[in-house]
Amino acid sequence: MKSLAELQAIREKTLNRINLRKEDESDVTRVVIGMATCGIAAGARPVMLAFMDEINKRGLNHVTVSQTGCIGMCRLEPMVDVITPGNEKVTYVHMTPEKVGRVVAEHIVNGRPVEEYTIGAAEDK
Amino acid sequence: MDIYRAHVLCCGGTGCTSSGSAQLIERFEQKIAENGLEKEVKVIRTGCFGLCEAGPVVIVYPEGTFYSRVKVEDVDEIVSEHLLKGRKVQHLVYSDHATHEQNANKALADINFYKHQHRIALRNCGVIDPENIDEYLAFDGYKALEKALTTMTREQVIEEVLKSGLRGRGGGGFPTGLKWKFAAASQADQKYVACNADEGDPGAFMDRSVLEGDPHAVLEAMAIAGYAIGASEGYIYVRAEYPIAVKRLEIAIGQARDYGLLGKNIFDTGFDFDIQIRLGAGAFVCGEETALMRSIEGKRGEPTPRPPFPAVKGLFAKPTMLNNVETYANVAQIILKGADWFASMGTEKSKGTKVFALGGKINNTGLVEVPMGTPLRTIIYDIGGGIPGGKKFKAVQTGGPSGGCLPAELLDTPVDYDNLIAAGSMMGSGGMIVMDEDNCMVDIARFFLDFTVDESCGKCAPCRIGTRRMLEILQRIVSGKGEEGDIEKLENLANTIKATALCGLGQTAPNPVLSTIKFFRHEYEAHIRDKKCPAHHCQALLSYVIDPAKCRGCTACARVCPGGAISGEVKQPHVIDPAKCLKCGACMEKCRFGAISKV
Numbered sequence: 223m224k225s226l227a228e229l230q231a232i233r234e235k236t237l238n239r240i241n242l243r244k245e246d247e248s249d250v251t252r253v254v255i256g257m258a259t260c261g262i263a264a265g266a267r268p269v270m271l272a273f274m275d276e277i278n279k280r281g282l283n284h285v286t287v288s289q290t291g292c293i294g295m296c297r298l299e300p301m302v303d304v305i306t307p308g309n310e311k312v313t314y315v316h317m318t319p320e321k322v323g324r325v326v327a328e329h330i331v332n333g334r335p336v337e338e339y340t341i342g343a344a345e346d347k
Numbered sequence: 348m349d350i351y352r353a354h355v356l357c358c359g360g361t362g363c364t365s366s367g368s369a370q371l372i373e374r375f376e377q378k379i380a381e382n383g384l385e386k387e388v389k390v391i392r393t394g395c396f397g398l399c400e401a402g403p404v405v406i407v408y409p410e411g412t413f414y415s416r417v418k419v420e421d422v423d424e425i426v427s428e429h430l431l432k433g434r435k436v437q438h439l440v441y442s443d444h445a446t447h448e449q450n451a452n453k454a455l456a457d458i459n460f461y462k463h464q465h466r467i468a469l470r471n472c473g474v475i476d477p478e479n480i481d482e483y484l485a486f487d488g489y490k491a492l493e494k495a496l497t498t499m500t501r502e503q504v505i506e507e508v509l510k511s512g513l514r515g516r517g518g519g520g521f522p523t524g525l526k527w528k529f530a531a532a533s534q535a536d537q538k539y540v541a542c543n544a545d546e547g548d549p550g551a552f553m554d555r556s557v558l559e560g561d562p563h564a565v566l567e568a569m570a571i572a573g574y575a576i577g578a579s580e581g582y583i584y585v586r587a588e589y590p591i592a593v594k595r596l597e598i599a600i601g602q603a604r605d606y607g608l609l610g611k612n613i614f615d616t617g618f619d620f621d622i623q624i625r626l627g628a629g630a631f632v633c634g635e636e637t638a639l640m641r642s643i644e645g646k647r648g649e650p651t652p653r654p655p656f657p658a659v660k661g662l663f664a665k666p667t668m669l670n671n672v673e674t675y676a677n678v679a680q681i682i683l684k685g686a687d688w689f690a691s692m693g694t695e696k697s698k699g700t701k702v703f704a705l706g707g708k709i710n711n712t713g714l715v716e717v718p719m720g721t722p723l724r725t726i727i728y729d730i731g732g733g734i735p736g737g738k739k740f741k742a743v744q745t746g747g748p749s750g751g752c753l754p755a756e757l758l759d760t761p762v763d764y765d766n767l768i769a770a771g772s773m774m775g776s777g778g779m780i781v782m783d784e785d786n787c788m789v790d791i792a793r794f795f796l797d798f799t800v801d802e803s804c805g806k807c808a809p810c811r812i813g814t815r816r817m818l819e820i821l822q823r824i825v826s827g828k829g830e831e832g833d834i835e836k837l838e839n840l841a842n843t844i845k846a847t848a849l850c851g852l853g854q855t856a857p858n859p860v861l862s863t864i865k866f867f868r869h870e871y872e873a874h875i876r877d878k879k880c881p882a883h884h885c886q887a888l889l890s891y892v893i894d895p896a897k898c899r900g901c902t903a904c905a906r907v908c909p910g911g912a913i914s915g916e917v918k919q920p921h922v923i924d925p926a927k928c929l930k931c932g933a934c935m936e937k938c939r940f941g942a943i944s945k946v
Contacts, residue, residue, distance in 0.1 A: 223607025226493060226614060229484060236485035239350055242409035243474060252409070257433045270352070274387065278350050286409040287352035289433025 234283075242286040251285045251330055253277075254303040258292030264299035265318070272319035273302075276326040285330060298344060304329055313341040351389040353430060355379075356406040358473065360395030360559050361552070361591055362713075363402035367419065368392075371403055374419050378426040388430050394560015396473035397714035398460050401441055406473075413458065415441035443732070463730050465692065466716045467700050468516075468553075468676035472560030477595050480602035483563040489608055491679035495571050496616045499682075504575040505531055508678065510686035512698030516553075517543055517634075517671030518749065518775040519851070520697070520764040523678075526668060529658035530576040533666035538578035540569050541643070541662060541669040544585035544592070545627045545634040548747030549798060551778035553702040554672035556714050558585065558592035561676065562599035566622060568678035570609065573620040576668050581622040584639050588629055596624055631748075631802035635850045636669050638804065649806045650850035671776070673702055693719030697763035705731050707780035708738065720761040723753065727781055738783040741882075742866070746775025748795045748802075749855030751862025752788060771862045773855070787884035788867040789874055793821040795859040799852065810853030813844040817860060827887040829875035834864060883945040886930045890946055895920035897942035904934035904943065 224232070242250075255261070255270045270287060277285050295301065298315035304325065305311045312335045314325060321339055329335045337343055357363075357372045375390045396404045401415035405425070412435050414425065421439055428434045443459050466472075475482040483489070495504050509524025530538065542565060546554040558565065569581045585593055600622055603609040611619045625643045632638045633648040640662045642648035661667025677699060681689045690698045697719040703726060706712055710732030717726060723743060727733065734740050742752040745762075751772035753760065760766050764774050782791065796818045805811045817840050820833050841857030848854045864871060873879045880888040893904070893913075898920040905913040905921060912928040915921030923934070923943075935943040 223610070223612075226497075229489065229493070229606070232481050233484045233487075236481040240354070240475075240482060240485055242352075243354060243356070255433075257431075259432075262432070271387070274350065274352055288409050289352075291432070291434050 235281075238281060238283050249284055249307050251307065252303075252305045253285065253287045253330075254290050254305070255287070256292060256299055256301040257289040260292055260296035261299045261301065264296075266300040268319045269300045269302065269317045269322060272322035273326070276322055277330075280326065280331070282326075282330065295341075298341065301341075304335070306330065306333065314339045315341045315344045351387060352409075353388045354408045355388060355390045355425075355430070356393050356408065356473065357390060358394075358396050358402060358404040359392035359477075359591070360399070360402075360472075360556055361589075362395065362399035363404055364591065366402045368403040370419050371405065371417055371422060374422040375426065378422055379430065382426060382431055384426070384430055391476045392478070393475065394472040394477050395469075395556040395714060397464075397469065397556075397716075398441075398711060399713040400711045401713075404441075404473075410435065413441045414439045459732070460711050460713070460715075460730055463721070463725055464716050465700050465718050467680055467689075468557060468564075468673050468702050469560070469714065469716045470680070471564065472556055472714075475561070477560050477562055478598050480563060480599065480606060483561070487683060488563055488679075489567055491682035492567050492570050492574075492608065493614060495574055495682055496614050496618055501531065501575050501577065504571060504682065507686045508575070508681060511681045511689040512686075512693070512696075513674065513677055513681060513689065514697060514764060515671060516673035516677075516701065516776070518746065518773065520774060523670060523674055526658060526670070527572065527575050529656070530578075530666050530668035533659055535666050537580070537663075537665045538576055539662045539665055539667040540572045540576065540578045540581040541640070541667055542569055542581065542583040542675060543634060543636065543639055543669055543671045544583055544589070545639060546586065546589075546672070546776060547629075547631040547634050547802075548749075548776055548778045549795075550706040550780050551704045551747055551776050553704055553714060553777045555589050555592050557672050557676045557702075558589065559595055562592075562595045563603065564679060565596075565672055565675045566599055566603055566609065568675035569622060570613070570620045571678055571682060572668060572670070572675070574618055576666075578668070579619045579621070581620065582625055582643050582662065583622060584625045584627055584633070584643055586629060587626040593624065593626065600624070630804070631798075632804040632850070632852050635852055637850065639669070640667060649804045650852075652849060673777070694761060694763045694766075696765055701762070701774070701777060703777045703779045705779050705781070707744075708734050708783040708786070709781040710735050717762075719763045722759050722761050724758040726762065726779065727758070731781070734781065734783050738785065740781070741784050741786055742782045742788065742791075744772075744780040744782065744791065744795075744859070745778070746773040746855075746858070747778045748799050749773060749851070749858055750775045750778075751858045752782070752791065752866060753862070754866040771858075771865050773858065785882055785884060787825070787880050787882040788863045788870045789821065789880075790825050790884055792860045792863045793818065793825055796821060796856065799856040803852065803856075807847075807849035807853060809844045809847040810849065810856065813840055813848075814853070814856050816840055817844075817857065821860070824871065824874045825880075825885045825887065827874070827878050827885075829871075831875065833875055834868070834871050838864060889930065890925050891923050891928060891930065891932070891935060891943055892946055893921050893923055894942045894944065897940050899940055899942075901939070903937045903939070907933045907937045909933065 300317045302314045405414040505527045513523040514520045633642045638648045638650040657667045702716045744752045803810045900918040910929045912924045
């Protein structure tokens with residue numbers, strides 16, 4: 223038999239897993255990865271897997287990982303958009319699985335975009 | 348329990364299963380594995396989405412892309428394009444019948460079919476995996492049971508249901524809270540809670556979808572009801588013809604027992620409650636409450652006179668509270684969100700929402716849930732997408748064999764219990780069959796009566812003999828042998844049967860006849876006096892003719908005619924010999940010049 227607390231734990235854990243099916247997305251952070259031919263060729267898949275792995279490990283609620291097509295800046299792939307609730311989209315470029323940990327920890331968890339990985343920093347170079 | 352980046356929801360309701368969703372799921376899983384996505388994408392079999400017309404239905408989250416009529420061959424493309432590369436497969440995306448608008452970037456709730464709906468009883472259908480109790484829990488499942496058991500008294504639970512204004516969704520429309528109150532007031536060493544899932548109306552599948560898509564909602568509500576009236580045992584009486592529903596109920600009951608949500612001492616409150624399933628063998632009369640209880644007891648499924656009402660003397664002669672599946676599906680939400688929330692929807696005397704099974708001559712065949720008081724027009728045109736083939740609306744039949752047909756003049760009737768009865772029909776369990784100009788109303792009445800005559804248990808004379816006499820008169824009328832005075836005979840018989848039959852089956856069986864006489868008397872008269880069927884439906888009353896002005900003498904009709912009834916020279920107008928014509932209609936289908944018509 224499950225106690226009330228255990229039931230509540232199951233509720234929360236399952237909700238993490240299925241929150242991407244909720245119609246109301248206002249409190250969801252979206253991680254969108256460019257997965258067109260250019261993105262895949264540049265190594266987007268390992269980046270996406272790293273994101274999912276990191277989100278899983280931290281048991282983050284309200285984060286979805288999805289894919290998108292090519293936005294035209296193929297030279298900057300793999301590109302990743304992170305959209306946190308109420309904030310502008312932040313675009314990261316030349317992503318690698320190694321960079322993912324910092325983006326999750328600093329941006330998604332703590333709300334501070336990792337400036338040096340963003341498209342702004344890349345364009346300034 | 349890992350997080351997946353995408354969920355592929357495949358409808359596993361009966362409609363989509365019969366159009367091949369099981370093979371789709373298999374193919375998805377195979378293709379996802381081939382592409383190495385099995386750790387990223389999860390395939391989930393859900394309950395019915397409601398839009399059965401567009402089945403099999405597949406929704407891909409997080410985008411919420413709605414694919415319709417997906418074939419096994421399409422799966423490869425969805426996997427390689429959408430799931431692997433993130434590009435939606437445009438040509439498979441659902442498009443609206445009326446506007447041909449695709450929803451590629453729209454949320455499900457914005458599609459016309461869903462826009463006017465408000466889903467309470469169906470809230471989890473098509474959203475959760477019905478075979479996984481954790482998903483039900485995540486959507487606030489069993490929270491209402493927890494709230495009732497740990498924070499409310501039995502009286503408070505009953506008061507809440509009473510205040511919500513919830514009425515029986517099986518068709519009768521009796522106030523649910525009152526039923527609970529009566530059962531609670533009965534004194535006995537043992538009481539029972541029962542669920543009527545013997546949905547037998549032709550064209551109705553609301554309860555099936557709830558059981559298939561959200562079985563835990565019914566279990567939770569039954570446990571709440573058990574607590575409220577002081578019962579420790581529950582029975583679900585479900586038709587054996589609903590194998591998917593039965594299987595999912597069995598799984599759900601097993602899971603609820605594992606979690607201690609059914610069984611002894613639930614939540615350590617000392618409350619015991621468990622549920623058993625009983626299968627019905629397919630008799631329509633067993634949907635009547637007293638017959639249903641006899642059937643559960645293992646006796647012959649025949650009704651018994653009331654009183655005594657089940658709340659006093661029901662199952663095994665103990666006080667029993669019997670509600671319909673859809674009624675139960677509302678209960679947990681009422682306890683969680685409060686009676687006021689529920690009572691804020693609907694009309695003065697009918698609160699909340701109602702699920703309807705749309706069928707017949709309508710574009711979007713499927714299940715819809717709308718607030719009480721929604722006009723028939725909104726349901727049929729805005730949600731249902733109107734009549735196919737540009738045909739004219741003629742009538743809508745509500746309430747199945749117990750209900751009646753409403754004509755076009757009543758399309759703006761707000762749908763609730765009392766309005767439908769005032770209009771000469773009834774809510775019934777919620778079947779809604781749309782008819783167009785090609786349907787003959789006399790034949791429709793004959794069809795429904797044929798059904799009730801078949802299903803009459805034979806216990807009482809008005810139903811056993813009376814409905815048979817009515818059927819004989821109707822058969823006479825549609826075969827062109829109607830006599831002057833037949834309409835009056837039908838009315839007379841109908842009123843007698845209504846007044847004297849033992850149970851609901853007999854008392855309501857004449858309704859389709861009475862309502863069609865009321866609104867379409869001219870069709871009856873045309874059959875009887877002019878020996879014509881205005882809809883050109885009744886075979887005995889129509890003949891096929893060739894218009895010599897349009898006929899080119901191509902001989903196609905003469906070659907296809909199985910009876911050799913068509914003669915004529917090549918390039919000369921042909922003629923049909925009515926004595927030989929079998930009225931099969933093959934010539935009319937074959938003619939490329941529209942020269943053949945029914946008169």
